[in-house]
Amino acid sequence: MRYARWNLSFWPGLQIELTEVRRANLFREFVRRPDAPQPSLRSLSDLTPWSCTLRELDDSEFGPLDHLDGVGAIGDLSAFLVIDPDSGRERAYWANFDWSLLQYVEPAPTHYVWPLGER
Template sequence: MVPMPPSAKRPAGTAGPFTPRDFQLVLLRRMADHNPDLVEDARRGLGASLADMREANKRWQAMLRSPRARAAASRYRSVLGPPESVTARTIGDLECEARQWPLSLWPDLRFEVLVAPNGVVWNEWLVRAPGAPAPELHTLDDLTPWSCVVDEAARAFAPARPLEGTAPTRWGLAFTAPDADGVRRKVAAEFTWGLLQRTAVGG
């Protein structure tokens, strides 16, 4: 995690543009239910208080619900700036554009938005940055919080079955993975904004 420069920090209660720092606080707010300690460390790395995180989430929700709300693709550009990369991508029979932005909290990841030709956003989540080393995922012990993104877990423990998320911005995967003794276990993994948060292990 790269600490935010002082110039990027805004005093609590000060209104202003919604910044990449604010957006990262929104991501953290969604992750706080599962991993409060990780979120607290990341929040402090951004130089933000709990009040800052609550305020950022409140402003984000207001932006989403406003009758004058921007389209999602435009909203991300206005908050995060021009994307670092824009790549044409084909998913099944569908053509789309993958737009990616770096975030200081997770330098090895990118926030990716998939945009249809008509401008509709199909998906928005964290993915591994191009060229960044992928985690080694072999057993249950490797599936620690924030260790991997959705597609990495799906590839490492194929075949994986999608599960319905428990809330917006959450995804689930069901698969089997070996424990430390090599016994294969049923796993339900939950992701928030594409980043692994927790696993539930069955027999």
């Protein structure tokens, strides 16, 4: 396995990381630079586009995430539980990522069942 990271001048707090598992498998994602401040992820309103990476959301109080779809590049979809600001009840939301960077959050469909047990 090989990997490399590069700083991004247009996003000073992020780096692009490329990981080659086998010659045919190349994964890429945005990661927070080690010297950059971590995002404050405390409420649903903190989850704005490009505010965090998939790894940061999973490590936050919203984790653990239920990874639903995607292969670590574009179109990753993960579910998490949070107190819904409208109802005051815990409910599932879906977080959509491209290259592991949050794009948007939306309520999960009512038929989605949280598989990871009680929180």
